[in-house]
Amino acid sequence: MAIMSRRISLVFIILLLTGCAVYATQKMDQMYGLPSLENREQAVTADEQAFFNGEVKPILDRRCVSCHACYDSPCQLKLTSKAGIERGLSKDLVYDGTRLLASSPTRLYMDGHSLEEWRQKGFNPVLNERAQSPSGNLNGSVLFRALTLKREQGGETQDVLGDEYDFSLSREQQCPSIEEYSEFEKTHPHWGMPYGLPALTTDEHKTITRWLVNGGMIPSAAPLSNELTEQVSVWEARFNRDDLKHRLVSRYIYEHIYLYSLYLDDSDARFRMVRSKTPPGEPVKIIATRRPYDDPQVARVYYRLIPELETKVQKNHIPLSLTEARYAKWMSYLYTPEYKVDSLPSYDYEVATNPFKAFGVIPSYGRYRFLLEHAQNTIMAFIKGPVCRGQVAVNVINEQFWVYFMNPDVDYRNQMSIFLNGQAQHLDMPAELSSNALPISSWISYSEKQKDYLSAKARLIEKATEKGLSVDTSLIWDGDHVNQNAALTVFRHFDNATVVKGLVGETPKTAWVIDYPLLERIHYLLVAGFDVYGNVGHQLVTRLYMDFLRMEGEMNFLLFLPKDERNRLRQYWYRQANQTIKDYIFDDFINVDVPTNISYGTGSHKLELMEKLKKRLKPVLNRRFELTNLALNTDAITSLHKLALVRGNGVRFLPEVSVVLITDELGKPKDVMSVIHNRAHFNISSLLDEEDSLAPEEDTVTIVKGVLGDYPNVFMKVSQNDIVKWSEKITTMEAKRDYVELLNQYGVRRTSSEFWQVSDTIAELNEQARPIESGILDYNRLENR
Structure with a gap:
């Protein structure tokens, strides 16, 4: 009887929510008109382009992309490019360790090439797609409503956020459409954006509001310069020569570098190699397959270079420079040796999945x-x-x-x-x-x-x-x-x-x-x-x-x-x-x-x-990461070396990756270092009960100059004069409460009023130290302690 009662309750809740969504949709339709992709098909003026690139995009990059990029972006909402912003969000999970059958891929730029395709795949907009008006552009935008919900919460009054937040990677996703957002605001009043982080400043919020109230127009990427266009043509000609030997070598190269960000000589522009149905000189028609060696279903594959249009994110950035010297080496290794190619390998799975057969x-x-x-x-x-x-x-x-x-x-x-x-x-x-x-x-x-x-x-x-x-x-x-x-x-x-x-x-x-x-x-x-x-x-x-x-x-x-x-x-x-x-x-x-x-x-x-x-x-x-490269005195360096030799003890309570901003006596940024917690194991052979194989008494830390790791768990800020005391405090920690005390003294928690200032400073130092390899860090793993 109890089971039947729960089922009736569940059905009632579903019907209630469905009814609310229908009502909300009808209300929005009455106020702002029916949603239509045509409502967003407007030319972007030169002023709008300059405003977006100069003022709006930097805010999105610094405050939003840290959580909304790549496959693990919540709700698949990628705010790294025009295509990602306009595509919007989806309730479907990419990472799902329980599904019994493979799902359909939803890779940006690969599995859909128009907003109409993405809407058919179940993606909902975060920008207004009803009639364009100031009130409609704001009230009809999930992005604006989410940012505003955060501001309405006010500043946090506690260091550690309560159970109303869920920061686990496997948390249940809500992903409300604009028609569902009013109900979402009632049920999750604390879930404004940035989620579990300080709100945008007043000026930042005004800038985003100004952009959205005028339609949230996003300019397309600027065309390539003549010089870059010529370089692309040179490389595409190399990768698409007609003889079988070259075609085999190009296939081998592609299957190994298709995820890389390719840099052409000294340019900052990034490119990605794709398989295309069309040869160089014609518009690229990407062959979208699950894997780079799946059957392309065409008689001839062409390897093309397309510009990377997304903001550079460190967690998926794999840089490689295409230079004349590199190409000469590749050819000397793969093409010059004496061997004959009578036919190209098939794309049948028993061959294509095994490089020792295919190549x-x-x-x-x-x-x-x-x-x-x-x-x-x-x-x-x-x-x-x-x-x-x-x-x-x-x-x-x-x-x-x-x-x-x-x-x-x-x-x-x-x-x-x-x-x-x-x-x-x-x-x-x-x-x-x-x-x-x-x-x-x-x-x-x-x-x-x-x-x-x-x-x-x-x-x-x-x-x-x-x-x-x-x-x-x-x-x-x-x-x-x-x-x-x-x-x-x-x-x-x-x-x-x-x-x-x-x-x-x-x-x-x-x-x-x-x-x-x-x-x-x-x-x-x-x-x-x-x-x-x-x-x-x-x-x-x-x-x-x-x-x-x-x-x-x-x-x-x-x-x-x-x-x-x-x-x-x-x-x-x-x-x-x-x-x-x-x-x-x-x-x-x-x-x-x-x-x-x-x-x-x-x-x-x-x-x-x-x-x-x-x-x-x-x-x-x-030797880039060595401690001696830090701008610290001998005593401070010595204390860090001693900390790196500790086994177990206080280091057991540290998170996986701590990024530490080092300041001078006046509190100005001086350097940055990372503390990596190496959790010891009795063995690495268990799939499900890893907890039982941990050996915390053998834990160690690695301390390095610079930012190491793409997913920081915590930020700290320590004066150069306090490094010795900070090191000793970690060494002598005996319980989790001691780590909390460490954070009380040196931590920059996700609730801190200076979180974004420290975040920006670390990003600047990271970029200065590694201009090519660095990118925006991911904040989906920031702790709440």
Whole structure:
């Protein structure tokens, strides 16, 4: 009876809300006319263009884009460009870890090219689409109503916001249309925009109001200059030559850099490579497929460069400069070698999802060299691509680890192409199952394939050592003495991650050595082959397969240690792991039974190895993040170094990423640093119960100059004279309340009246330090403590 009563109540509520929405729609229709896209089809005057670009856009960028950009934008509302603003919002989720069937993609500029298409896909406007009048333009705009609702709340009277706010990433989204907004204002009076952050200033609000009252006109992007147009033509001609060899090479390049922001020489303009139905010289007609290797359904694919029209956001910005020198290297690696292309690979899934089948004719040495040239980007794409959102995507990696690469010039390189072509069937990846996969049966199948491959690889290395291959530091790529991509550090921040050049921080627990097959599979598994719109099975099997790749990278590193040390370290890295995982890791068939040729002089073999590798890579180590680069005195630097050596204790209570603004004695900005909380684990092998594998007594922090991480959890502001005291306060924290006291003294909470001032200052310092790599930070993970 109680169940029936609840069902009746639910039906009543639905009918009530539906009735309210119908009534609200009728009322708005009577007051402002019927909605029509034609109401917004007005020419933008020169004054309106200057006003938007000079005054409105900077406010949207600084105050709105921090939450409304990329796939994880609430309600899919992207305020990064004209197309995103006019498209509006949707109630459908992009990230949904429960859906049983893949959903239809809704990628801006890809899956819809007109407002009519987006309205048909269920997107509702945030700008007025009824008759244009001052009152209609304001009352008919969700954007204006949301900003006004925030101002009506008044300033916050408490440091920590109450339960009326929900800051969890998985919170239920409301996404009200303009017809539903009056009811939304009653049920969620605290949910004005910016959500859970200080309101716009009076001047900022007046500027946005002035823009909206006049119709919220947004100018189209300015046409490319003649110089840029000519450069685009040059590059498009290169990528679209007619011979089969060039077409194969262009396909390989595209499938690896399609997410990158491409810079042409010294210009600030950004471009993206797309597949088009039309050749250079004609308007681009994008081929919109789920994955970059899906069947284009055309006889000939053309690779075109289109301008990036969205505001630069750091969390998905992967910059790469297209220069003459880079192109010459690409051709020397991929095109110049002697090989013949009789036909192009098909787009059938069993071929297209496996780069060792699709591109097997291109010598593996050249493919590896191509990837190494921008190895940070190759790894970064798995972090900044669509897979980056969510714990299930990145809980497959440790909190901090160093990455090295196998030397492409090792003696057995001439055998690698033959070996990989023979092993291609064992290197299939989950993407071949499309976006709807069944995880358990898939895991078993790929586990066996991976084991067969590793067993064959072990035999290859053993035979190579019998013929004189020496297992020593010469097997590690040294960046050819100039390339800083040779040494990378990866940080995981619970549900997102960062990769930077250099060996950053104290010596980590684990490290990877990546060879060509591993690097290629990381890309095709987590970037090219990952579908953010896929079902739960696809997402889980992708994560499970990444376990294999992590273990393989770790095993490659262990190869350089004494044989008896390898198992001891494996046991330590996988403490308390499931027995099935241990059985896989310690299987004799996948372990390489060759001794190391490195002479060790201490009992700390891992530390000694890392020091040897650091010495080998010294000419190419990026030192941008070192503490000694901070504008601080010796005592302050020393205190930070001491803090970085702490294990457990007070660092356990810090959030994932703290960005600290350092000021001088007068309170003026002087520098910025980041504190990264590295949460220790007994093992990284559990998909669902990560909490049980945490080892907080072993937690550490990495402290660096500058902004590291794209999703800050908290801002702090510390005078240069207080750095020592601030460091000691963190070290001596014993409970969560001590962290609250730290924030009371140094924190710039989301409720602080100076939040936006500090935010703007950090953004300016970040851009000054990294003009190409930097972008707007994401505030969806700001804590409320």
